């Protein structure tokens with residue numbers, strides 16, 4: 001039997017609970033609203049997104065803890 005799940009609009013994350021899926025979406029690394037590296041065009045495309053740590057920022061921004069400060073100041077839409 002298939003199980004109904006809610007899928008994040010921005011990544012492959014799924015959840016059986018709507019509330020949890022909705023909470024995830026708000027803080028999803030791939031949600032452009034959060035202005036994180038994964039949705040930023042200053043983020044070098046080398047490599048594969050699973051290895052985000054090896055990505056380089058073209059603006060040389062520090063690439064962590066944006067969740068604490070409301071996103072990267074150099075974030076640019078692709």
Ligand SMILES: [Zn+2]
Pocket residue numbers: 008009010011012013024025028029030
């Ligand atoms: Zn997500």
